[in-house]
Amino acid sequence: MLHNLSIGELAAHLGGRQMSSVEITRHFLARIERLNPALNAIITLTADQALGAAAAADRRLGVGERGPLLGIPLIHKDIFCTDGVRTSCGSRMLDNFIAPYDATVVARLKAAGAVMLGKANMDEFAMGSSNETSYYGPVKNPWDTAKVPGGSSGGSAAAMAARLAPYTTGTDTGGSIRQPAALTGVTGVKPTYGRVSRYGMIAFASSLDQAGVFARTAADAATVLKVMAGFDPLDSTSVDAAVPDYAAQLSAPLKGLKIGLLREFFDGLESRNAALIHEALKIYASLGTSTMEVSLPHLPLSVPTYYVVAPAECSSNLSRFDGVRFGYRCDQPKDLADLYKRSRGEGFGPEVKRRIMTGTYVLSAGYFDAYYLQAQKVRRLITDDFRSAFQQVDLLIGPTTPTPAFDIGAKIDDPVTMYLNDIYTIGANLAGLPGLSLPCGFVDGLPMGLQLIGPHFSEGKLLNAAHQFQQMTDWHNHAPRGYE
């Protein structure tokens, strides 16, 4: 079926004119109409614009133009501003917000001829690990609709797993691409901080936020990342460095690659999950890699560090939502203070308010040194641990999450338990490192993810290692029942 084709196969069919972009787009739109109601993965469908963009792509193809994404549909996480289309960030605050411009990620993909089908549900302002904090309701995991898909990019991950698009975009501040990719059995890439432009991506924690991609395979992700990545003068932390041809690196042999097994990632990990990681290592060993155990002694502090740094940045970033210039405004404010407080109090959900308040507290007079400054110091210690590890090994390997997908409702009333779900993913964000999650097997019928973390700007090596694994396994080809 068309929805099981890779991006490369779709591009070949389009290039050979055996298929039109309009035909492919109609197929995915019909699939979304039929399958999305049970999942709630897509919150805005842009069918008319999609068919218009597909017809435009067909005209470009008709005059001989070719491109790896030309005429191929996608779904954007609703954190990316899309000119003329509602960009809600999963919040009541932005329920009525029509973005007046395109994010750089959106603009680049649009220029490459990508066809946006719609916008994906997400945790409110990307704050959550289960996609339950969305104003638009939880997203269901296609593997078991009683389970969460992970978060914050839960809609993008569920849409990918359900084959509602050939690829989807996401963002990862503390694991928001890798964790949902693991829980839904797809491949998810969080690039190096600064590799992909943050312009037009609604800010949560600016020193951690990074855009990336969900795809079925590392090969597809390589194709998309090449188009998304690169210097953007509109993002002051965008890195001015050439983007390698990731697809060309996929086939490089792994012989001699040194893999580090993170000791801290196995403390308390359930034996069935650990067994999958050890199985994966056997496959890598058969490709000629060597494995050694490495320790990052400060890594256990990464979750508390993150839950100081990220809320601090969030409290500052979200101060822009004031009920004056855009977004939600409360009814009949009695004065300006009332307008600010009630617009924010009613426009934000409980998790966002908790994080804003945590951030306000750790930045407030008398607590700044003990919390915020201390967290920034521990952040350096964690980053230095990674740096030492990469003097010994080429990449680090471990589980993406401690458990498979959990039940909807299981953790939502206990923020700290929810936060601990990101224990394996947060370190890469604090250190600005690229990370990738790929499917590596099942526990109780639910997918689990293998996580690869590399030095700065090693996306090509991570994609190469993931691609080689996917040549030897078929976990990435499994589809949830009813979505084959």
Place this chain on the structure above:
Amino acid sequence: MSLTRQDVEKIAHLARLSITAQEMPVYVTRLSSIVNFVDELSRAETGGVEPMAHPLDGQHQRLRPDVVSESDHHEKYQKNAPSVQSGLYVVPRVIE
């Protein structure tokens, strides 16, 4: 450490967030558990460690040439505003 209701009211005021009386006890409990959790950081030995604000070394804030790069889009941007009059954002009266 535990936060009191007064602490949380002060934080909510600083953050310009209205919290209803009904919601308040839940915020006190959950924010206290978060603060307790991040208190673990105080155990880390960080003497002489430089605080880290940027995840990449050697990055500097770029400057761009001081030339006009944007045109006026205020009408488009103000379409998202809750209340606008003559190109100005309208808020409740501040000075009586």
